[in-house]
Amino acid sequence: MDDTGINADDVLAQGCEPFQGPGAYNIPGPNSEVTIAVYHVG
Numbered sequence: 927m928d929d930t931g932i933n934a935d936d937v938l939a940q941g942c943e944p945f946q947g948p949g950a951y952n953i954p955g956p957n958s959e960v961t962i963a964v965y966h967v968g
Contacts, residue, residue: 945951948964 945964948966950961950963952959952961
């Protein structure tokens with residue numbers, strides 16, 4: 927399956943979240959939100 931190019935599934939959320947290190951971040955989008963978990967930065 928080829929998923930190259932810019933299309934709707936390439937945009938997960940709009941805006942940005944201040945990054946403060948490991949933890950859970952909720953990033954709002956136009957219809958919902960996505961939650962990411964950062965475990966380690968190195």
